[in-house]
Amino acid sequence: MSSKGLFAAFLLFLGTIIAFNSLYVVTEYERAVVLQFGRLVDMDVKPGLHAKIPFAEKVRKFDGRLLTADMVEASFFTVENKRLIVDSYIKWRILDVEAYYKATGGVEDLAVDRLAQRVADGLRNQFGRRTLHDVVSGKRDELMKEITQSINEEAIKLLGVEVKDIRVKRVDFPAEVSRPVYDRMAADREKEAREYRAQGKEQAEVISADADKQRAVLEANAFRDAERIRGEGDAKAAAIYAAAFSKDPEFYSFVRSLNAYKTSFGTKDDLMVIDPNSDFFRYLKNAKGKN
Structure with a gap:
């Protein structure tokens, strides 16, 4: 390469260095100042592309964000x-x-x-x-x-x-007092928990007692109604039986005697000592119950 070519390359290289040291960019999130030989010459550089004197001026950038x-x-x-x-x-x-x-x-x-x-x-x-x-x-x-x-x-x-x-x-709290504080807090919470449990137990007993009372009342009312209905039924049955047997008293006596025989002689081991002429054997001697 000739001397002129070397000189041109040198000038190009020098120009690139000067341009590189002459231009700088400040972004939107940066704040910057320019120093000239250590002295402030530009206190607040705005964002954008700027030029400075190469080697004489120096740019300091700072983060301007929060x-x-x-x-x-x-x-x-x-x-x-x-x-x-x-x-x-x-x-x-x-x-x-x-x-x-x-x-x-x-x-x-x-x-x-x-x-x-x-x-x-x-x-x-x-x-x-x-x-x-x-x-x-x-x-x-x-x-x-x-x-x-x-x-x-x-x-x-x-x-x-x-x-x-x-x-x-x-x-x-400092480490030396944290444990006693936490222990006291735990004790307070445990005391509060016991109070809540006691209140819950008391309410449970009240509810249980009320339920038992209601159950007893319901059972008593049900038993009363059942006895009343049973009595009414027995009365109606007795009335029906009475009405039925009143139409034929002799037949009623005959049926009652048969039921008495059935009950008295239920098994072969049954033994009774009765006068043969008593009314008990009236229908055994005569179907019409005549002596």
């Missing part, structure tokens, strides 16, 4: 002087790129550390003014709202970031 940072578990005391272990997290994003870069040098971990210190101080102050019930369930939303508002003002001013939300993931 970020989540988990806080280190910390120990706080309530107004009742009860110690709690709190696990929390924060939602934040860069609001003022210039202030953010000046305060943290663009290091995200440093921003999170400084936010964590302020969140811990805010939680400590808020927990110290509230009872255990308030921080666990009663007024947790109000507590988080106050902490977020108070910390957000300082975060915007000092760090250039906006705190969107602070949430407590878990509130626990």
Whole structure:
């Protein structure tokens, strides 16, 4: 290759390097600043394609989306002087790129550390003014709202970031008191369970007694009705028998004597000592019952 060709290739290579170092892109979810020899010259670069002075200017990009940072578990005391272990997290994003870069040098971990210190101080102050019930369930939303508002003002001013939300993931007692607390809770639940069982047993006995009473009443009424119906039936049967036998009294006496013979001489071993001339043998001597 000739010297002119080498020179052209060198110029092309140099131009490519200069172009590569002169153009940069900032996406929609990024925030960026431009430094010229370490000095800020563009505090908030808008999204799009931009040009810079190669080798003289440097672009620093930061994530402009909503970020989540988990806080280190910390120990706080309530107004009742009860110690709690709190696990929390924060939602934040860069609001003022210039202030953010000046305060943290663009290091995200440093921003999170400084936010964590302020969140811990805010939680400590808020927990110290509230009872255990308030921080666990009663007024947790109000507590988080106050902490977020108070910390957000300082975060915007000092760090250039906006705190969107602070949430407590878990509130626990220290390990040395957790077991006694859980044991006491279990004992309370067991006591409550015993009370419910006793109430259930009492209600069951009341229901059983009422059922037995109703059963006795039903049986008594049924027996009364059965006896009444049986008596009415017997009365009707007696009336029918009386009406039937009254038409022929002699035949009635004959049938009654046959039934008496049948009953008296049911087996061969039956023995009776009776005067042969008594009325008992009247129909044996004469079919018409005449002596």
